[in-house]
Structures are given as structure tokens and as C-alpha cells.
Amino acid sequence: MLEDSLEDRRREQRLVTVRAIVAAGFVLLGLGLILIRLAHLQVEMHEHFSVLSQDNRVKIQPVPPTRGLIYDAKGLLLAENHPSFSLELTIEKIDDLEATIAELAKLIPITEKDRARFARLKRQRMRFQAVPIRLNLTAAEVARFAVDGYRFPGVDVHAELIRTYPKAALTAHVLGYVGRINERELASIDKGNYAGTNFIGKGGVEKAHEDLLHGRVGYQQVEVNARGRILRTLESTPPEPGQDLYLYLDVAVQQAATEALGDRRGAVVAIDPRNGGVLALVSQPSFDPNLFVEGISQTDYDALLYSPDKPLYNRAVRGQYPPGSTVKPFIALGGLATGTINSRKGIYCPGYFSLPGQSHRFRCWRRGGHGTVNMRQAIVQSCDVYFYSLANQMGIEKLHDFMATFGFGARTGVDISGELPGLLPSREWKERVRKQPWYPGETLIVGIGQGSFLATPIQLAAATAAAANRGHFIQPRLGYASRVPGAPTAHKLPMVSRTLDVGNASYWDTIVEDMAQVVEGARGTAKRIRSKDYRIAGKTGTAQVFSVGQKETYNAATTPERMRDHALFVAFAPVEDPRIAVAVIVENGGHGGSTAAPVARRVIDAHLGGAQLSQDGEDPHGN
Amino acid sequence: MATSPFWTHLDWEVRPAEPGWLRRIHIDVPLLLGLLVLCGFGLVMLYSAGDQDIATVKRQLVRLGIAFGFMLAIAQVPPASLRRWSLGIYGAGVLMLIAVLVIGEIGKGAQRWLDLGVVRFQPSELLKLAVPMTVAWLLSRRPLPPSLLSILLAMTLTLIPVVLIAKQPDLGTSLLVASAGILVLFIAGLSWRMIIGLAAAAAALAPLLWMGMHDYQRARVMTFLNPESDPLGTGYHIIQSQIAIGSGGISGKGWLNGTQSHLEFLPERHTDFIFAVIGEELGFTGIVALLGLYLFIIVRGLMIAARAESNYDRLLAGGLTLVFFVYLFVNTGMVTGLLPVVGVPLPLISYGGTSMVTLMAGFGILMAIETHRRKK
Numbered sequence: 001m002l003e004d005s006l007e008d009r010r011r012e013q014r015l016v017t018v019r020a021i022v023a024a025g026f027v028l029l030g031l032g033l034i035l036i037r038l039a040h041l042q043v044e045m046h047e048h049f050s051v052l053s054q055d056n057r058v059k060i061q062p063v064p065p066t067r068g069l070i071y072d073a074k075g076l077l078l079a080e081n082h083p084s085f086s087l088e089l090t091i092e093k094i095d096d097l098e099a100t101i102a103e104l105a106k107l108i109p110i111t112e113k114d115r116a117r118f119a120r121l122k123r124q125r126m127r128f129q130a131v132p133i134r135l136n137l138t139a140a141e142v143a144r145f146a147v148d149g150y151r152f153p154g155v156d157v158h159a160e161l162i163r164t165y166p167k168a169a170l171t172a173h174v175l176g177y178v179g180r181i182n183e184r185e186l187a188s189i190d191k192g193n194y195a196g197t198n199f200i201g202k203g204g205v206e207k208a209h210e211d212l213l214h215g216r217v218g219y220q221q222v223e224v225n226a227r228g229r230i231l232r233t234l235e236s237t238p239p240e241p242g243q244d245l246y247l248y249l250d251v252a253v254q255q256a257a258t259e260a261l262g263d264r265r266g267a268v269v270a271i272d273p274r275n276g277g278v279l280a281l282v283s284q285p286s287f288d289p290n291l292f293v294e295g296i297s298q299t300d301y302d303a304l305l306y307s308p309d310k311p312l313y314n315r316a317v318r319g320q321y322p323p324g325s326t327v328k329p330f331i332a333l334g335g336l337a338t339g340t341i342n343s344r345k346g347i348y349c350p351g352y353f354s355l356p357g358q359s360h361r362f363r364c365w366r367r368g369g370h371g372t373v374n375m376r377q378a379i380v381q382s383c384d385v386y387f388y389s390l391a392n393q394m395g396i397e398k399l400h401d402f403m404a405t406f407g408f409g410a411r412t413g414v415d416i417s418g419e420l421p422g423l424l425p426s427r428e429w430k431e432r433v434r435k436q437p438w439y440p441g442e443t444l445i446v447g448i449g450q451g452s453f454l455a456t457p458i459q460l461a462a463a464t465a466a467a468a469n470r471g472h473f474i475q476p477r478l479g480y481a482s483r484v485p486g487a488p489t490a491h492k493l494p495m496v497s498r499t500l501d502v503g504n505a506s507y508w509d510t511i512v513e514d515m516a517q518v519v520e521g522a523r524g525t526a527k528r529i530r531s532k533d534y535r536i537a538g539k540t541g542t543a544q545v546f547s548v549g550q551k552e553t554y555n556a557a558t559t560p561e562r563m564r565d566h567a568l569f570v571a572f573a574p575v576e577d578p579r580i581a582v583a584v585i586v587e588n589g590g591h592g593g594s595t596a597a598p599v600a601r602r603v604i605d606a607h608l609g610g611a612q613l614s615q616d617g618e619d620p621h622g623n
Numbered sequence: 624m625a626t627s628p629f630w631t632h633l634d635w636e637v638r639p640a641e642p643g644w645l646r647r648i649h650i651d652v653p654l655l656l657g658l659l660v661l662c663g664f665g666l667v668m669l670y671s672a673g674d675q676d677i678a679t680v681k682r683q684l685v686r687l688g689i690a691f692g693f694m695l696a697i698a699q700v701p702p703a704s705l706r707r708w709s710l711g712i713y714g715a716g717v718l719m720l721i722a723v724l725v726i727g728e729i730g731k732g733a734q735r736w737l738d739l740g741v742v743r744f745q746p747s748e749l750l751k752l753a754v755p756m757t758v759a760w761l762l763s764r765r766p767l768p769p770s771l772l773s774i775l776l777a778m779t780l781t782l783i784p785v786v787l788i789a790k791q792p793d794l795g796t797s798l799l800v801a802s803a804g805i806l807v808l809f810i811a812g813l814s815w816r817m818i819i820g821l822a823a824a825a826a827a828l829a830p831l832l833w834m835g836m837h838d839y840q841r842a843r844v845m846t847f848l849n850p851e852s853d854p855l856g857t858g859y860h861i862i863q864s865q866i867a868i869g870s871g872g873i874s875g876k877g878w879l880n881g882t883q884s885h886l887e888f889l890p891e892r893h894t895d896f897i898f899a900v901i902g903e904e905l906g907f908t909g910i911v912a913l914l915g916l917y918l919f920i921i922v923r924g925l926m927i928a929a930r931a932e933s934n935y936d937r938l939l940a941g942g943l944t945l946v947f948f949v950y951l952f953v954n955t956g957m958v959t960g961l962l963p964v965v966g967v968p969l970p971l972i973s974y975g976g977t978s979m980v981t982l983m984a985g986f987g988i989l990m991a992i993e994t995h996r997r998k999k
Contacts, residue, residue: 012767015812016937020929023810023945027921030952031914037959041869042907049869056866057882223886231886 058234059224062196065215066161066485068242070175070205073250073279073480078171079206081161085137087145088130091122093154100152101133107148108141110134117295124182130158135294163199163293167251169286170258173314174249174278174478176204176417177289193217202292204314205247205478207417212482215242243482246490248277256606257282260599266586267315269461269476270603273578276465276474276495278414279607281458283315317419320454321585324541325382325592326570327403327449330463332375333511334402335390337502343375343510349385355392355440362388362444365542379514380521382540384448391447396438399446400426405500406463407473413496414458414476423454450544460583464570467515468537468578470508471500515539516575525593526569529601534608537578538571538600540592543585564588569596573604580607649698649994651927657920658971658986662687664913665897665972671879672893672900673974679893686976690983697987701995705988706935709760713753713780719746720787747796748981750784752988754800755946758807759938767934768812777808792837795966798953803946810928810941844963860896863889864958868902875906893974895966898958914955917970921948927993936992943985950982 041049070079087108094100101118104110110133118133137145137157145157163178165171178199181189185200194200195217201207218239222230257268257280270280287304296304304312313319335341351369352361364370364384370377378386391399404410409424423429425446427438445451458476466473475496483490502508515537518524525540543566567589572581582600589595645652666680666687673679723746758777762769769777781804788797809818833841867883876882881903884892892900902910924944931937950970956962958969968978 008766012812012934013937015767016810016934016941017929019810019812020925020937020941023806023941024922024925027918027925027945027948030948031918033961034952034955034959035911035914037956037961038868038902038907038910041865041959042872042902042910045869046872049866050872052866053870053883056863056888057886 057223059222061220061222061230063218063220063236063239064196064198065217065239066241067163067178067199068213068215068482068485069244070213071244071246072254073246073248073277074252075246076251078167078247078249078251079163079165079175082164084135084160084162085142086132086158086160087134087137087141088132088156088158089118090130090154090156100155104133104152104155107144108134108137113297117297120298121180121295124180130156132158132294160198165289168288168290170251170254171249172204172286172289173283173316174204174247174254174281174416175289176206177202177292178206179292180295199293201417203418204416205245208415209245209479209482212479213242213245216240241485243484243491245479246481246483247478248272248275248279248480249281249478250279250607253280253603253606254282256280257599257603258284258286260602261586264586264589264595265309265315266584266589266596266599267319267457268582268584268599268603269316269457270580270582270607271461271465271476273465273468273472273474273572273581276462276476276497277480278458278476278478279580280603281316281416281478283313283319285309285311287311314416314418315585315587316457317414317416318456319585320420320422320456321566321568322451322453322543323408323449323455323460324543324566324568325384325449326460326539326541326568326583327408327453327455327463328379328382328387329467329511329515329539330403330406331387331390331394331399331447332379332514333467333502333507334399335375335394336504336507336510337402338394338398339503340394340398341375341390346372346374347378347386347389348372349383351385353385353388353392353444355444358441360441362441375510376514376517379511379539380517380524382525387447388444391443392440394443394447396425396427396443396446399443400424405473406466407459408453408455408463412456412458412462412476414462415478419458420456422456422459423452425452449541457583457585460568460570460585461581464572464583465578465581466500467508467511468572468581470505470512471502473498473500512537512575515572519571519597526571526597528593529571529597531573531601531605534574535576536571536573536601536604537575538569538597540597541568541570542566542590542592543568545588561588565590567592567595569593569600571597571600571604573608580604646994648695649990650695651923651990651993654920654923654927654986654990654993657916657923658691658983661916661920661971664916667878668897668901668904668972669893669974671881671904672884672897674885674893675879679974683974686979689976690979693980694983694987694990697984698990698994700991702933702936702939702988702992705756705939705991706760706763706933709753709756712749713757716746716749716753717784717787719744720750720784722746724787724790745977747784747788747791747793747800748977750788750800751796751803751946751981752943752984754781754784755803755807755939755942758804759811759935759942762807762811762938763933763935768814769808774808774813774817777804781805789835792840793966794836794840795953798965799946799949799967802949803942806945806949807938807942810938810945811934860890860964861960864896864899865960867899868959871903871906873907875902875904875909878904880904895954895968895973896958897973898955898969901972902958917948917951921951924989927989930996931992932996940989940992943988947982947985950978 067081069077072078091097101110114134118131121131142157149155165175165177179202180198181194181200193216197214201210201213206213216239218237220236221234223232223234224230253270257270261268261282261284264284266284268280268282269278271277272279291300336343349364349370351367352363354361365382370381370383373381373383373386403424409422411419411421425442430436430438442451446453462476477493479493481490481492516535518538518540519526519530519536521527526538529536545563545565567586569584569592570582572578582603584596584599586595586599666683669683670680757780761777761780762773765773781801785797785801788800863883867881867889870883881900883889883903884900889896889899901913921944924940924947928937928940928944931940947970950967953962953965953967954969957964957967968975970982971979
């Protein structure tokens with residue numbers, strides 16, 4: 001019995017011992033499993049996880065460059081960067097967006113307008129890009145958020161430099177404006193260089209000189225914690241700031257041109273013929289570019305977009321108007337250059353012109369006719385019949401080719417984005433675009449700058465400057481020089497020019513004197529703007545907005561305002577040593593001589609009058 | 624006779640217990656040394672994982688002191704007394720669990736604590752000891768291996784608290800309590816056929832368990848199966864802890880130099896995920912050393928079980944030692960991505976007090992079993 005019990009106890013003990021050993025086996029097996037797993041993670045996959053751990057820790061952050069400033073010819077600041085604080089939300093980091101905004105609104109006032117803008121910007125954003133909900137925080141609001149901000153993960157106060165245009169509407173069509181980069185622009189830019197940059201030039205000089213003004217992005221390698229807080233900077237490459245841009249534009253001349261146009265719709269372009277520098281470029285009406293920088297509200301935008309006066313439309317480089325009689329001096333020069341005519345030859349003007357064997361009468365603006373006129377008389381009195389006849393003799397090919405050398409029908413290449421080419425009609429163009437043959441009558445219409453002939457004010461100003469220069473055609477430009485901030489010297493921007501060959505240099509003097517007589521002559525169409533101080537050369541023009549029928553008479557008084565003729569005028573001065581060339585268009589202004597010419601005179605006075613006050617300050621750049 | 628395995632020839636009772644003063648105050652020296660080294664190592668790592676906050680280490684040191692005191696106190700209790708109290712402790716524990724559930728029902732939401740006025744107390748911790756004690760008591764009343772009736776009774780005694788704890792809900796603890804009961808059964812010689820049968824039954828019950836789970840528990844299982852599916856939610860823990868361990872390599876980034884932990888990419892780094900910090904900073908070498916230390920403690924526990932005096936002592940010592948291993952395995956498996964994320968701390972190293980006191984009480988029992996043996 002005792003033996004049995006002892007035997008039982010020994011058996012039980014052996015059983016437990018065996019189980020303990022088996023358990024130890026399982027323990028070893030389990031630990032082995034863990035070790036195999038660890039060897040896999042720490043030895044085999046070590047490289048992989050090292051990279052992941054490094055990626056976790058080190059973030060490369062772009063450091064955006066500061067945008068270059070823009071100055072006018074006298075050193076006046078036209079575009080600057082103003083520090084501004086905004087409240088930004090990173091939507092991916094926020095669990096409940098609505099609740100967060102509601103809670104924020106208790107701290108910092110958020111208007112319906114802010115919400116609307118936020119909703120709009122939210123749709124356009126990139127992933128993990130912060131979207132502003134409030135702009136221009138006051139110092140008190142920034143301080144309030146600094147205290148309570150910890151309660152709002154994913155919400156940050158963002159300090160940035162906001163582009164401002166101190167001259168606002170005065171320079172809007174010249175400078176354009178910057179705005180937040182949209183998705184379309186994102187596709188076309190170097191994303192690396194724009195990492196961290198929110199704004200991009202949207203028009204005008206801001207867009208044309210985008211590369212120069214933007215600069216190059218810098219980078220910094222930072223160590224961040226899991227919440228993205230930067231702990232220290234490991235390495236950094238500073239950004240190259242955008243270059244400051246100096247323009248030929250003279251705010252005083254710009255101001256004078258704007259005031260001269262007044263409430264009328266139209267455009268003025270003034271160029272220094274010696275260097276192609278644009279002294280003034282006005283398109284009226286204008287708008288406040290500052291509204292666009294932070295994203296314009298839909299109501300404000302609609303008001304601008306749907307205004308019948310089209311304030312957003314840059315008439316100076318995008319307005320394509322029939323140049324009318326302003327092209328007559330160029331066509332006369334073409335007649336001389338091609339040997340079609342000599343300046344002394346007289347042509348009889350009975351008040352109309354008919355092609356041989358046709359009854360259609362191409363009318364002269366003066367119903368009674370000018371009698372027999374030579375080239376000077378034809379230009380001074382703007383006789384249409386003389387130019388019908390000349391154009392007919394030249395033929396459309398020669399006419400087109402010669403006018404093309406003055407830059408008509410092609411973009412001038414001025415450094416303002418969005419320029420349109422106008423239209424210099426030709427036989428080839430008509431067959432290609434309109435699929436119609438060229439009619440001889442059309443040549444006549446082109447000869448007086450009407451019909452399908454379209455030119456922009458900048459083209460007219462550039463061509464006039466070339467005439468003033470006696471054939472030295474310089475591509476018009478706004479940018480004079482650029483300077484790396486802090487650098488001692490500025491870098492001059494290149495000038496592009498060509499020389500027009502008319503066969504005999506004396507032809508230029510002929511044409512220049514003809515144009516001078518338009519202002520100086522007793523019968524000149526612009527004699528009212530004659531100046532005591534200097535001789536002005538010019539040419540009036542009238543562009544038809546709609547065609548007057550064969551039997552009808554155009555009567556300004558009975559025609560609705562928007563159907564009235566556009567008034568044009570091109571001029572340069574002083575005749576002997578031209579320092580300014582101007583093109584003016586006043587929409588529905590009627591006659592060039594009475595409406596557009598006085599505008600040009602004021603612009604010329606603003607430039608030259610100022611020049612006469614100080615002896616050598618006439619050219620702001622000293623060349 | 625010649626065919627019996629080698630260990631049947633080993634006579635475990637021949638070796639007498641070494642006399643000595645430590646032994647007289649019921650301390651098992653190898654076990655104590657192992658635990659001290661492990662806890663010291665834990666404190667050093669906690670300093671790094673707890674953002675080098677010396678106050679955290681001090682608080683942990685105080686807890687360790689209390690837990691060691693507890694261990695020494697329990698070591699003085701003769702195992703025979705523990706055996707007598709087993710069922711009583713178990714009954715009290717189950718009643719407290721019910722009380723917690725009822726209070727939780729009223730207070731709405733998860734409830735694990737019982738406020739006894741002086742101390743706040745987690746009854747589920749008590750059950751981690753009470754379940755193996757009771758099962759050992761039950762099985763030691765009859766000759767081993769246990770009969771079917773004994774097995775069924777043991778299972779019932781285990782399942783009652785497991786279900787109650789799972790309802791709190793505390794999946795990690797209920798799993799540990801369940802394993803405590805089952806491991807005692809295993810040590811008691813549960814036949815292999817039964818073991819396979821139980822495993823099959825568990826597999827069959829898995830869908831039922833799934834249905835009974837809370838959403839966050841299901842999410843953890845789903846994330847375990849595919850951590851990348853939710854890299855910002857529950858998968859974040861697993862991904863970041865694997866990055867931490869993997870980037871440690873063979874030699875580690877050095878103590879205090881773990882970027883994953885110090886830059887806060889690793890969540891719960893000083894509690895459940897401290898193993899990842901060790902892996903990152905000390906590398907594979909450090910981990911092997913740590914696991915070696917654990918293995919030493921476990922082997923010592925199993926030795927105590929094997930040469931214990933009574934069946935109750937053997938079953939309880941074996942069960943407690945194996946539960947300790949389950950702790951270790953579940954935690955390291957979870958941190959290395961072998962097992963789903965279950966809230967089980969790394970035993971004796973993770974920051975926190977409750978489980979530490981229970982674990983040390985368990986080691987106290989082991990010491991009692993070893994040192995109260997009648998000398999031969």
C-alpha cells in the first residue's frame with residue numbers, strides 16, 4: 001500500500017517533470033521564433049528600416065525666395081512685399097473640419113466671406129497644402145492664437161510676404177499681378193523651384209519676368225518629431241532671392257496719360273525711341289490689382305468681368321483696332337521704298353476713287369475732295385483717295401511685306417504677357433483663313449488702315465518710334481535692368497533692334513517732315529496741339545467701328561456712343577531729336593485730331609516738359 | 624527498462640537544498656539575482672524610453688520596491704497555507720469582478736478598477752494568481768493525470784473570470800488568465816489527445832469570439848493581418864515599432880540615441896512598446912542578452928516546479944512560470960509584428976505598477992515553494 005502510494009507519487013512527479021521539460025521546449029521554441037523574427041527585422045531588413053527611420057526623422061523643406069521688387073524709371077517702388085499673417089488649416093491633419101472652424105471662430109472672427117474663400121481655395125489645393133481661412137490677422141489675433149493654438153492641431157499662423165502694388169490701378173495693366181498658383185500653372189512650372197512658393201505672376205510684367213522676379217528656391221534639411229515640429233536644422237541651402245526689376249516706365253508720364261484719357265475708354269503707349277523703353281502704358285479703365293493677390297471674391301470679380309467697359313482687358317497690348325489713317329505715313333514710305341511713287345507726284349482727289357471698269361466708289365473722308373494733292377498734302381490732310389491710288393499701284397503683296405517690316409501683324413515681343421498680334425491682311429492670309437480670293441478693292445481699304453487690318457496700340461507706338469528713329473526699329477520693352485538684391489551693380493536687360501532699309505535714307509526725312517506738318521502745317525489735322533517748346537510730328541486716324549453704307553452719311557451725333565468711330569493719334573517729339581513716341585486710341589472718341597491728339601500732347605509734355613526743367617535728368621538711365 | 628528516457632534516471636530529490644541565511648528568510652538566490660538584473664536593466668531602458676525624465680524612473684523604482692516587498696512577504700507564506708486559501712481567494716476575486724462590472728454598468732464605459740477607499744485595485748490582476756492557484760488546488764486533490772471531470776471543472780473555474788474580464792473589456796488580461804488555467808492543466812499532464820481536441824475547439828470558437836469582440840479589438844486584429852491598411856490608425860503602432868527595431872540593426876543606435884523613440888514616432892514607447900526602444904537602441908545583441916535573462920528566470924521557475932514537494936506546488940510553480948513566458952511572448956510578438964496588438968506589457972520592464980505587483984507576487988509564491996521544502 002505504502003509502496004503503491006510511493007510509486008504513484010514518483011509517477012506523478014515524473015509526469016510533471018516531463019511536462020516541465022516539454023514546456024521548456026516550448027519556451028525555447030517561442031523565444032526562437034521571436035529571435036528569428038528579430039533577425040529578419042534587424043539583420044536582413046536592416047537597410048530597409050534604416051531608410052524608413054531616416055525618412056521619418058529628416059524632412060527636406062523648401063525655403064521660398066523673396067520676390068524681386070519692381071521700380072519705375074525714377075526709382076519709385078511699384079511692387080513690394082508686405083508682411084502679413086494668415087491663419088492656415090492643413091485639412092489632412094484635422095479630424096473634424098467643421099468643428100475646428102466653429103471652435104476657431106470663437107477665438108478669431110471668421111466671416112462668411114472668409115468661409116467662401118476657404119471653400120474655393122480648398123478645392124484648388126494640393127494634398128497637405130495648408131489653406132488660409134483668415135488673412136491679415138491683427139497683432140492681437142496672432143497673440144490670441146499663440147495662447148490657445150495648442151488646442152488646434154493642423155491649424156497654424158502663417159507669416160508670409162504679400163505682394164502689394166502701391167500705385168494700384170495706375171500700373172495694373174503694366175505690372176499685372178501675382179496670385180495663388182492654380183492647378184493649370186502647376187502643370188507648366190518647375191515644381192521644385194516653386195516648392196514653398198504660393199504666388200506666381202498672373203499677367204503683365206509680373207508674368208513676363210516671372211523667372212527673374214521669382215529667384216531660386218532654397219532647401220533646408222530639418223529634423224522633425226512625429227508631430228512635424230522642427231527640432232533643428234541639419235543642413236541648409238539658402239534661396240537665391242528674386243531680382244529687383246527697374247522699368248523704363250515713368251510714373252509721372254503714366255499718371256499724365258491716365259489723367260489725359262480721363263473717364264474715356266482707350267489706351268496710351270509712350271516709347272522712348274532711343275532705346276525702345278516704354279515710358280507709359282495705359283489702358284482705361286483699370287482695376288486694383290491688390291484685390292487679386294489674396295484671391296478676389298466672386299462678387300468683385302464678376303463686377304470687373306461683366307462691366308461693359310472691360311477694365312480687365314489690356315487695350316494697350318490686346319486691343320486690336322483698325323489703325324486707320326495713322327498708317328498712312330508708313331504706306332507713303334512704302335510707296336517710296338518700292339519705287340511705286342515719288343513724293344512730288346500729284347494725284348487728283350474728286351472725293352472718291354473707283355477701280356478701273358467698276359462703279360463702286362471708295363469715298364474720301366472729305367466728300368468734296370482735296371483736288372490735286374502730292375504726298376505731303378495727302379498726309380497732312382489725310383486724303384484717302386491718294387492712298388487708295390497708291391495702294392492700288394503697290395498691290396497687296398508689296399503693301400503687306402513693307403508694313404510687316406514695321407512690325408504690323410506680329411507681336412512686338414514687349415515684356416507684358418498676353419500681347420496679341422493684330423492682323424496685317426494678305427492674299428495668302430485670306431485664302432488660308434477665310435478660304436476666299438483676294439479682291440482688289442480690299443487692297444484699297446488696307447491702304448487707309450481699315451477693313452481687316454488690325455493693330456494694337458503698342459504696335460503703333462513701336463512703328464512710330466521706328467519712324468522717329470529714321471529706321472532703327474527697337475523692340476519695345478518695360479524692363480530696363482535687374483539687380484540681385486544687395487549687389488552693387490544692376491544688370492542691363494538686352495535690347496533687340498533691327499534696321500529698316502527703305503533704299504534711300506532721305507525718304508525718312510521726307511516722311512518725318514510730312515508728319516511734322518500734320519501738327520505744324522496750317523492745314524494739318526492735328527494743328528491744335530502745336531507746341532511752342534518743340535516740334536511735334538504726328539498723324540491722326542479714325543477707325544470705323546461699323547461700316548457706313550454706300551449711300552449713307554456717318555453722323556457722330558446720331559450714332560450710338562459705342563458705335564462711334566475710334567479716335568487715334570500717333571506722334572513723336574521733338575522732331576529733330578525724338579525722345580518720345582506716342583500712340584493714343586480713344587474708343588468711340590470720334591476724330592483723332594480733336595480727341596486723341598490732345599492726349600498725346602499731354603503725355604509728350606509730361607515727358608519733355610519735365611526734361612526741360614533739369615538739364616540732364618531727361619533720361620532717367622543716363623544713356 | 625532500458626528503453627525509458629534519460630530523465631527518468633535523474634533523481635531530482637537527491638540534491639539537498641543549500642543551507643544559508645537567505646534561504647532561511649525564504650529567498651531563492653538565483654531567482655532573486657535574475658529578477659534584480661532584469662529590473663535594473665528595465666530602469667536603465669525606461670530612462671531612455673521615458674524621455675530621460677528621472678522622475679519617471681523614480682516612480683518606477685518605488686513601484687519595484689513595493690513589488691519586491693510583496694514578493695518577499697509572500698515568500699514567507701508556506702505553500703500549504705496558500706493551498707488552503709486558494710478557493711477563497713478565487714471566490715473573492717470573482718465577486719469583485721462582478722462588482723466592477725455592475726459599477727461599470729452604472730458609470731457607463733470601461734471599468735477595471737475597484738476603489739476600496741485606501742487603494743484602487745484591479746480585481747483582474749488578483750485572478751492572474753487566483754486562477755492557477757485554484758486549478759492547481761482542484762487537480763492536486765486527485766491523482767495525476769486529471770480525470771475528464773477534473774478537466775471540465777478546471778475549465779469552468781478558468782472560464783468564469785475570463786468571460787468577466789473580457790466583458791470589461793480587457794482582452795489582454797483575459798487572455799493571460801485563460802492561459803494560466805490552461806497551462807496548469809498542461810503541467811498536470813493533460814493528455815495530448817485532449818490538448819489537440821481543445822485546440823480544435825478553440826479554432827471552432829474563434830468566429831464566436833470574433834462576434835463578441837468590440838470594434839476596436841476587431842480593428843486591431845485586422846490591422847495585425849495587414850498593418851499597411853491603416854498606417855495612420857492602429858497600423859501606425861506596428862509599422863513604427865518595426866521601423867524602430869529594424870533600424871537598430873545588430874549593434875543598435877546606442878542608448879539614448881534612438882530616433883524613432885526620442886522623436887516620438889513610436890507610440891507607447893515607455894509602456895507596451897518599450898521592447899522596440901530596446902531593439903532600436905541596443906540592437907539584436909542587446910535583445911539576445913535580454914531574452915537570455917528572461918530564459919534564465921523561466922528555466923529557474925521550471926526547475927522549482929520540477930523538484931517541488933507536492934503536486935499543488937508543482938502545478939502552481941509551473942503554471943506561474945509559464946504565464947510569465949506567455950507575457951513575454953505576447954508582448955515581444957506584438958511589438959515585432961508576429962501577433963496582433965494586445966495590451967500586454969513587457970514583464971518587469973514596461974512602465975506601470977499593477978501587473979508588476981502581480982508578477983512579483985507570483986515570484987514570491989515560487990520562492991515559497993522552493994524554500995519551504997522539507998530538507999532531506
